[in-house]
Amino acid sequence: MFYKDKNILNILFEAIPEGVIIVDENQIIVAANHPSEKMFGYKKGELTNNHLNCLIPKKFHVEHASHFQTFLNGNGSRQIDNHSNLTGVKKSNKKFPVEIGLNPFKIENKKYVLALIIDISARKENERRIDFINSELEKKVNQRTADLHNTITQLKVLNLNFKKEIKKRIAAENKLKESLKKEIELNELKSKFLTMVSHEFKTPLSGILTSSMLLNKYQLTEEQSKREKHIKTISNKAQYLNAILNDFISIEKLEANNINYKFTNFNLSTVINDVVYNANMLLKEGQHIKFPNNIDEFIVTQDEKYLKIALSNVLNNAIKYSPENSTITIEVTQNNSNIEFKISDNGIGIPENDQKFIFNRYFRAENVLNIPGTGIGLNIVKVHIENLGGNLSFNSKINEGSTFIISLPNKL
Structure with missing residues (x-):
């Protein structure tokens, strides 16, 4: 049949840029266009009358025969699947990836299958390259992420150390300020203390000295009352000084916890x-x-x-x-x-x-x-x-x- 309208069939085959192969129910290739012959490395007309297995890797021959019969008896078509991993074999036995769309049909009660074949080697190579680039990019991203994480960790450590250092410096400054404050207070306290001691001791001592001097003037018996007055003054002033000294002694004992x-x-x-x-x-x-x-x-x-x-x-x-x-x-x-x-x-x-x-x-x-x-x-x-x-x-x-x-x- 195919030979009766050979000119028409050749025109149609050559007009399709993809490879086209037609096989009968016995998987014998009855027609193949030039793109398919070129794809598999055959000369013009060399594929015709060959078994389809010549284009399929040997390890898939048995499995493919079963799938072919199931497909042929099903009377359904199979669209090209971008996600299927199909492999073709060139005449030189070199394998390459392909995509295949199948469409069964009948002529004069004989079953045939038309296979539309696309060589996707270039696409697979691009995908491989893209996968490689993505893999390398992912590695770089992971490395950069790890580096960034490490940098962040180091920054956190530095920040923590910096905060600790700041805290130490603030504590030291506060301690210094407190010491300075205490020093100022101590100096003020010393100044007040010296002023107070000078005043509190000077006045009674002056009274004691004056009364002592006046006592010498009162020698007569009738001046006894005046003598007693100055003696009382001396006694009172001495008691006052004694009380002050006792207070100072008490402070010393309290500070020494004694x-x-x-x-x-x-x-x-x-x-x-x-x-x-x-x-x-x-x-x-x-x-x-x-x-x-x-x-x-x-x-x-x-x-x-x-x-x-x-x-x-x-x-x-x-x-x-x-x-x-x-x-x-x-x-x-x-x-x-x-x-x-x-x-x-x-x-x-x-x-x-x-x-x-x-x-x-x-x-x-x-x-x-x-x-x-x-x-x-x-x-x-x-x-x-x-x-x-x-x-x-x-x-x-x-x-x-x-x-x-x-x-x-x-x-x-």
């Missing part, structure tokens, strides 16, 4: 009476101390010595900063766990702006700068009271007076 507190049981009335008795010698004209007389049954377990020191200091301050003809009041309350002392006066009071500094060592409120004092008594009292497990507090109003409260655990 104080051993001794807790004993004692009657509170004995302590109050001693404190009031000693304070009476300091009273101004018309001043008096009001204290409870119903505490004979109060038994306290505390350090008796330092309780006396604390009460005496606060009471003496009340006398010093209160006017003549005024009353200083001592109140005492006790329960199973605590004992509390309130010492109140109607004196000059503490300015509100100065109250937060009142327990600072060497600090003196602005309204007492012309009154003798060291500014260390309340600081010492507060430290002793806190060491004994208690608390020292106060409330005060300028020109109305102050109340100092000593609260201590009663170690029954």
Whole structure:
């Protein structure tokens, strides 16, 4: 049949740029166009009457025969599949990738299959190159990503170290600033201390020296009262200096943590009476101390010595900063766990702006700068009271007076 219309068939075959092969039901090639012959490396007409296996790798011959019969009996076409991996064999036995579209048809009750074949070697090579380029690119990306990750890690480490270094520098600067601040405060404290010591020692010593000189002038018996007056002045000034020295010794012991507190049981009335008795010698004209007389049954377990020191200091301050003809009041309350002392006066009071500094060592409120004092008594009292497990507090109003409260655990 194909030979009757040979001219028409040749024209059609040669007009198709892809390879075209027609096989019969026995897989015999009955027609092949020039592009297909060139594709497989055959001369013109050399493929005709050859078995289709000459174009298929040997290892697929058996499998292909089964697929061919199944396809032929199915009467369906198969479009070219870009994703199929088909291989053709050239006359030189060189294998190359192809894409094949199949279309079965009948002529005079005979079955044939038309195969449209495309050599995709160039495409596969391009794909291989693209895959290689992509692979190399992916490697470079991975390497760059790893390098970037490594750089980021190094930067994080550097940043962390930088932050640590900054933190250390800030800490060092803060420490230096704190040291400088303490140095400035210490210098100011030394200056205040020297000024205070100079004033507080100079005035009593001057009084002692003057009274000593005047004593020599009063030799007569009838001048005994004048002698006693100067002797009392000398005694009072000496006691004042002794008190200042005792305060300095107390500070040194406190700073060296060289104080051993001794807790004993004692009657509170004995302590109050001693404190009031000693304070009476300091009273101004018309001043008096009001204290409870119903505490004979109060038994306290505390350090008796330092309780006396604390009460005496606060009471003496009340006398010093209160006017003549005024009353200083001592109140005492006790329960199973605590004992509390309130010492109140109607004196000059503490300015509100100065109250937060009142327990600072060497600090003196602005309204007492012309009154003798060291500014260390309340600081010492507060430290002793806190060491004994208690608390020292106060409330005060300028020109109305102050109340100092000593609260201590009663170690029954």
